[in-house]
Amino acid sequence: MEQNIPRQPKPLQQQAVKLRPTAVTADRNRRELIISWNDGHQSHLPFAGLRAVCPCVECRGGHAHMGQPPDLDKVRATLNEGVTLEKVEAMGSYALQFVWSDGHYTGIYTWEYLRQADSLG
Numbered sequence: 001m002e003q004n005i006p007r008q009p010k011p012l013q014q015q016a017v018k019l020r021p022t023a024v025t026a027d028r029n030r031r032e033l034i035i036s037w038n039d040g041h042q043s044h045l046p047f048a049g050l051r052a053v054c055p056c057v058e059c060r061g062g063h064a065h066m067g068q069p070p071d072l073d074k075v076r077a078t079l080n081e082g083v084t085l086e087k088v089e090a091m092g093s094y095a096l097q098f099v100w101s102d103g104h105y106t107g108i109y110t111w112e113y114l115r116q117a118d119s120l121g
């Protein structure tokens with residue numbers, strides 16, 4: 001006989017230790033995305049570098065390449081011009097979706113991925 005036990009929500013402490021941004025700003029003059037994290041770190045991510053490591057299946061070249069961390073050389077070495085960030089959309093509470101000026105928008109950048117894209121940590 002099955003019992004219907006209601007699921008308990010996770011305690012707040014467990015959620016609080018997760019790395020989360022406290023503020024996200026697209027600086028179109030400096031051409032970088034600025035993320036303030038809940039551990040006090042601030043990431044400055046160049047638009048073109050972020051675009052270059054777009055995690056979508058199309059840019060990754062197939063499902064076999066999904067789920068890998070961003071290529072930091074690409075983030076750093078991509079010339080930061082030619083592409084700008086048109087729009088930032090929150091995907092639930094776990095990721096951001098960017099609309100780039102070249103029309104591409106299918107990449108979903110998780111918090112973890114965005115933090116990994118920051119070569120300074």
Ligand SMILES: [Zn+2]
Binds near residue numbers: 106
């Ligand atoms: Zn893509």
